[in-house]
Amino acid sequence: MKTEYKKYISRTLQFALNILLMMMGIILLACIAKEIYAMINFLLLKSHKTLSFGVIATLIDYFLYFEFVALIIKYFESDNFFPLQYFICIGITAMLRLVIVNHEDALSTLWYSSAILVQVIALYITKKGNIK
Numbered sequence: 769m770k771t772e773y774k775k776y777i778s779r780t781l782q783f784a785l786n787i788l789l790m791m792m793g794i795i796l797l798a799c800i801a802k803e804i805y806a807m808i809n810f811l812l813l814k815s816h817k818t819l820s821f822g823v824i825a826t827l828i829d830y831f832l833y834f835e836f837v838a839l840i841i842k843y844f845e846s847d848n849f850f851p852l853q854y855f856i857c858i859g860i861t862a863m864l865r866l867v868i869v870n871h872e873d874a875l876s877t878l879w880y881s882s883a884i885l886v887q888v889i890a891l892y893i894t895k896k897g898n899i900k
Contacts, residue, residue, distance in 0.1 A: 782848065793840045796833050803830040828865040835861060856891045860884055 806826050839854045863884045871877055 789840050789843065793837055796837045800830060800833045800837070803833065825865060825869050828861065828868065832858065832861055832865065853891060853894050856887050856894065860887045863887065
């Protein structure tokens with residue numbers, strides 16, 4: 769009797785998690801649409817059309833949202849499992865955004881770059897060793 773009760777709770781919580789993840793995916797898709805709208809506005813309404821750090825930050829935000837949506841898709845494709853490699857790629861992209869947006873302090877940029885290097889090494893190790 770206890771094992772049936774545990775299975776019921778487990779399935780119920782997994783169902784709730786799946787619904788919440790789908791809702792998060794929809795919200796992230798709305799954020800992607802917002803970023804696309806912001807980029808189109810910049811391209812159409814700016815007269816001098818110079819590439820600024822704000823546009824680059826917006827573009828990287830777009831990729832972060834895109835990577836989170838891809839992570840949610842991969843979660844459902846791999847039977848409710850989050851692959852470690854996707855988290856590392858999201859971390860690398862987030863750190864790149866930090867370097868681009870906050871590049872005034874050289875020492876901080878060096879630390880951020882070191883963190884990116886560590887994440888790239890970790891990504892290499894997970895791909896080489898086929899660690900999930």
